[in-house]
Amino acid sequence: DAKTTQPTSMDCAEGRAANLPCNHSTISGNEYVYWYRQIHSQGPQYIIHGLKNNETNEMASLIITEDRKSSTLILPHATLRDTAVYYCIVTHAFGNEKLTFGTGTRLTIIP
Amino acid sequence: GAVVSQHPSWVICKSGTSVKIECRSLDFQATTMFWYRQFPKQSLMLMATSNEGSKATYEQGVEKDKFLINHASLTLSTLTVTSAHPEDSSFYICSARVTPGTGDTGELFFGEGSRLTVL
Numbered sequence: 711d712a713k714t715t716q717p718t719s720m721d722c723a724e725g726r727a728a729n730l731p732c733n734h735s736t737i738s739g740n741e742y743v744y745w746y747r748q749i750h751s752q753g754p755q756y757i758i759h760g761l762k763n764n765e766t767n768e769m770a771s772l773i774i775t776e777d778r779k780s781s782t783l784i785l786p787h788a789t790l791r792d793t794a795v796y797y798c799i800v801t802h803a804f805g806n807e808k809l810t811f812g813t814g815t816r817l818t819i820i821p
Numbered sequence: 822g823a824v825v826s827q828h829p830s831w832v833i834c835k836s837g838t839s840v841k842i843e844c845r846s847l848d849f850q851a852t853t854m855f856w857y858r859q860f861p862k863q864s865l866m867l868m869a870t871s872n873e874g875s876k877a878t879y880e881q882g883v884e885k886d887k888f889l890i891n892h893a894s895l896t897l898s899t900l901t902v903t904s905a906h907p908e909d910s911s912f913y914i915c916s917a918r919v920t921p922g923t924g925d926t927g928e929l930f931f932g933e934g935s936r937l938t939v940l
Contacts, residue, residue: 744928753827753914753931754865797864808855809916809929811865 728785732798827932844915850895851917
């Protein structure tokens with residue numbers, strides 16, 4: 711799997727949009743960008759994924775640059791419950807591909 | 822979404838004893854499950870890939886005789902920490918992916934995690 715680089719930590723004010731960047735300059739053509747988050751002492755939770763088009767679901771939006779070398783996860787109206795470690799992972803979808811987690815970004819939502 | 826359940830959610834045991842952790846896919850079948858461990862303030866580290874009906878595939882540095890994995894059915898994988906010692910104390914997490922071709926989006930579903938404390 712391609713390697714990803716994320717900032718170690720970020721703060722965001724409650725109610726504002728949280729923008730979490732991820733660099734994946736070695737991504738290959740058939741690899742997807744997945745985002746997971748882990749709230750303290752819980753298992754990771756799937757957020758969103760994409761290949762090359764921007765994606766949106768009820769939790770977040772994913773913006774992937776045209777060259778696919780970076781992406782941004784957007785939480786449009788952050789709440790205190792969004793405080794978690796966010797992991798950006800690049801991998802092939804389906805099959806038995808294992809996920810390798812990097813260090814992620816620790817997002818803290820400030821009241 | 823699909824649900825993966827782990828049991829127990831926490832366990833305390835004496836050094837030298839063995840502990841079994843169960844991972845179940847509640848509403849889907851999983852031919853493959855993954856086992857991770859996580860130390861405080863660290864990321865998840867993949868330990869092994871559990872394959873239904875065959876031997877697990879262990880990551881480099883993970884002792885297969887120490888961490889026994891059994892995947893006897895399409896909905897259950899177990900991790901047994903044998904002769905546990907304090908350094909085995911950790912947060913163990915399992916995950917599974919819905920079998921491809923069933924309309925899923927390829928994401929992994931994770932259990933709630935099992936916190937093991939070895940005294």
